[in-house]
Amino acid sequence: MLAQVLKRAARVWADRGKPGRETSPAVPEEVGAGVPSGDEKDAEAVFVSLLRQNPESPEALHGLGRLQGMRGELAPAGRNLAEAVRLKPDFAEAWIDLGNVHLMSENPEEAESAYRRALAVDETSALAWCNLGICQQRRSQLTQASESFRRALDLNPRFGLALRHWVGIQAKLDWPDGAAELLEHWADTAPDDAEAQAAVGFMYLTHRFRPDLAIAHFDRAVALGMNHAELHGNHGIALQDLGRIDEALASYDKALQLEPENRAVRFHRSLAKLLVHDFEEGWTGYELRLLGEEYPRRNFRFPRWDGTDLSGKTILVYAEQGLGDEIMFASCLPDLIARSGHCMIECHERLAPMFRRSFPTAAVHGGSQHDEPGRLSHLPPIDCCIPVGSLPLHFRRRLEDFPQHAGYLKADEARVSYWRRSLAALGPGLKIGISWRGGTRQTRQSYRSMPLETLVPLLEVPGAHFVSLQYGECRDEIARLGAVHGSVLHHFPAAIADYDETAALLGALDLVISVCTAAVHLGGALGRPVWVMAPLGPEWRYGTTGEGTMPWYPTCRVFRQTAPFAWDEVVLRVRNELIAYRDEN
Template sequence: MPSLDLILQGSEWLARGRASEALHCAEEALRQEPHDADALFLLGAAHYRDGDLAAAEARLKQAIQANGKVAVFHSTLGNVYQDRGALPEAVAAYRRAIRLKPDFAEAHNDLGTAFFAQGDPVRAAESYRRATELRPDHAVAYANLGAVYRKLGMPREARHALQRELVLRLRNFFRLKKRHRSLAELAHEELRLGNPGLALRIGRRALEQDANNPRVVALLAAALRQEGSLEEAIGCAQRAVELRPADARSREQLGSLLLKAGSAQSALPHLEECVRLQPRSPQALLALAEAHMALGDREQASQLAQRSSALEPKDATLWVRLGELLSKQGLAAQAELAFRRAIELDPAAPAAWIRLAGLLRLGGRLQEAKTCAEQAVALDDESSAALIALGLALREQGRTSAAVARFEQALRLEPQRAQALQQIGEILHYENKIEEAERRFRDGLKSRPDSIALLVDLAMVLGDQMRYAEAFACLEKALAHDPRAAPALAAKGILQDLTGREAEAESLLRSALQAAPQDADIGHSLASCRLRHWHFDDGWKGFELRRHKENFIGRYRKFPFVEWQGEPLDGKSILVYPEQGLGDEIMYASCIPELVARARHVAVECDHKLGALFARSFPGCTVTARLRTMANDWVNHLEPRPDYQVPMGSLPGHFRRRVEDFPQHGGYLAPDGRKVAAWKRRLDAIGPGPKVGLSWQGGVGHTGRARRSLTLEQLLPLLRLDGVHFVSLQYTDVDGEIRDLAARHGITVHHWQGAIDVYDETAALVCALDRVVTVCTALVHLTGALGRPAIVMVPFGSDWRYGAQGERMLWYPSVRLIRQGAIGDWPPVIESVRRLLQG
């Protein structure tokens, strides 16, 4: 007899309480297929029914090892643990089952029993209530709920629950029971138990008997979706719609599958027909809203979402989906209400707590986010999603060590979880531990060689090391798995742009955006590409998408003023606030004079290092220099009170829309004259000859440090110029390198740390020098904004701020760019700089 028939026969014997016959069937099936997870489970369940707990535990663990994604395997192991009195292990097993299948009523009921045995009737009641919501005909859950209510001193609730139990038992007693269930019914039962693999095996057998049974075809589509076979699932769902075109569930199933596959346009007519057939179905309305959202129709999506929520569904899962949709629409307050409603309906489900934690984190409410994530972990300390949510909150708080510990914990629980490994790698990447980040990504790919996310992350790390051939190989592998994978297309586009292939880069980024139209990172990357090539009109428009990126610093700035969109500022006051690094603050500040000319008053917030410099340079403005923190109440004391607010990075979109809009200024930042004079005296003491400021290292790992940086050894052709005195303006720790240069070559590079530590002193020193030679770093912006001459050594595939070609830097007329002609080819650049200095 084939193994499937043996498993079905054994399951039937087990249902009748004949454990020995079930054991025989399981053993025979295992003789045919020794590693069949379903046969192992049947053997374990039969041992459990026979009272052999040790044998049951061993076999169930083997079944889970063979296939750990089946909910009923874990819940049955939980029953074994509970019968053994191992309650913590039982709770953990039930939670694993619920994590795999959140609507698994039996697991919720059994979890309630474990909580009750642990002396926690409150959580037991929550679990029993959830079981009855999921299965209103669950008589045992009602009986258990009644018992718990009695324990909690709630007689009225206990009476209602027990009356419901009695009704259900009588109904079941008088209901005609079938001895033999159909294959379709058996397959449906396996789906309910969280075993889509066995459901698929049974469903295929049923289809052999009746190829046009719409129920079986739809069931196969559901099982295939859970098994990850999306294309085959869509085929079955399409067949189900052909067989029953007026069936709303079939329409919704097909529409949801097409939506999941990224075919929102194809999904739309099926979901519209589903809503026409079931106009008061919250699920149907929400699915249609999700389709409209995927197509970029936010208004229609919002209307449908409102209709769905107005029906007040009692399904917590639906409220979570609604919250996710509202969050994508940028409706944070409404999304928060939806997640909190889900928590009200099912406070013991970690999913809503996790989503709420993410929403609060993105809104800058980090402590609240951390609290919600901690609650999710308390509900299920083996949930890798909850641990990742907590790690993300900790990371945003700057507690990277604690965050990594949570990500590592998630990774131990679920080694295949790419997100945890990604977060660890990204933290290492941002902390400039490039080699270690690369190692972690490669380690992850050993167990998940087809992970597109990990391949993309590894490619970007390799790109930051200028190992472009290896990077492109990673991306080609990712795209071989999914040619429409937006992250891989975008990463390839970014690297193509860095390697000088503008047309290919833009085409790839547009393809990526077409595949993921709501992805702000991709849209921002495309905008940066456009800006690099001086396409300012659509470039600045797309640049606004930076504000929707998850790592956008400015998203925490919650000021009580209207966002300025270019309205007339006559008689109005406006607050300008920073959002990026020092160099960007200086560059965007070039627009402040134009804002001053239009507004009654301008208030400027800036980094604490720039306070003295900005206050001196913009005397008509109220300049507030401060460390960036979550505390924004300081704006309430501004006088006059601002009418508008605008992030600095949005100013060029109003004032730099054409090449002609960039002013030919002689410097818009004003140094401290006394400090400049003091530095000139100090420089004169060095001796006669030109004094040249020098910076040779730029950025950190994830901002292209390898691409942008040089060593003093590489700069020897400059440093050996007769009569030229070089002064270090390098902000990183370079004392050792300067000493080595002196010892090895007898060349002195002067370095005064005090000039580096205080930015106002740096500005004064720059003005005292004859010129500056630098790589791409914040010093470029400072020197250019002061109107001082600078020569910038620009790598091939430079950042958008430096443009794509030519010697001119639009932002700073005093800056001259010397570009690499090929990737990593510095000698010709250094020779050009040497000639300029010599001349």
């Protein structure tokens, strides 16, 4: 009877290992849903009765301690479980439960010690390895935690909680060598395990940037009965990456039916809305970015501007996100400056000279988004503030709100003249800037970039000289291009290192052809002709349909993929258009 009561008592901890309690310790896998409160009371009565008969029964102490832990009575639970393992040092399950109580009591060192005692008794306990991993993860020991979760999965490839934690750590560690292959191996051994299929889909989505393959695994997980908000949210992201926006929105809505307040899903849904130019709803959801873990906290003492009258008031606009974002959102600054008594602009220090030139009535302060707000304390009194990425919420709520501008940023005219003379020395013909790689690994660099060699058909167009606008080290690529293909790509590193000089160079070029990079935003903000080569599922800034202009930049034209990574046909279309453009000019 005691064994049955212990098993029933174990069930009441089952929810601690279910989705939504990802930082809680796991419980034995044979347990199911929670038992009715009457069963819990019956179990407690049995344990109390047994302890009256035998105060030193390890099993009864363990059962009572487990029930107390479930109820949050951590102090008595810890005492009873500690007594159980004192009386029976090889009681592995009691050691695990004692570790769980320590972990819930925010004593990770004691918890780790208890889990290791359990493993000393039974090193084949997947449960102990998993909970040890959770403990190590809480202590930011990610490498050790990864190994513990791996041990748990080696023992039980279907251990869903261990798998979710292990995959999350691999993503944080940028998928060390062999991790993706190991995950695929586990999934192959359990083709009917929904957790494994969802995990492989997540890896394809975030590591290998293959949304098509991710969708296949997400679909398999759904077919196997998985119905988690996170799964439907990731499914939506993969569909969005393939330009299947209606289906993506349907997946996001499924996720939100399960978890209406899921911030990540609501945010990605807002990006889908922005992609299809539903700005009214899109900008509202876009505000959720401010709550993200990766978003730097700026504790300004000024209130957030809510769109009210700014006559006679001073507003601070502060920087966020990347250089391209700062440039793009700066298109709203003329609107804000016109409405405010005085405008102060914080921007990246590389943009400060150009912003001062472009917005002469504003006070521009260059710096870093990670600077302490106190560094602005010397400024005149400020009435309110707003992050630059929130300006469209007030000024770009409809497609008609985007101005048909000829450029709102200004390059240094003297340097533009210098670069015109320098480029003229290359000989007659169009002078065209080229960029083939954009972003970082975290911003899908491989998905939105192409090898330089892919541009060879474009670089062979006669009557044009091509200039590299590529940021970062690229001299070896350019040298190899010339050696293998005989293509000439001019490179001026000094012009790329200094962003104000980059603006002057762009001002002297006849055309910019680029993948999705900051060069697109700089060229468009300067009012220069820009052709963007966009992936099938681009960032929300580039829209999803047609080869027309971008709302942000009337002089930008978008050339889109028709299949993932299918750059060759995009380059061929650009080549044909360039020949026509050359003949017209």
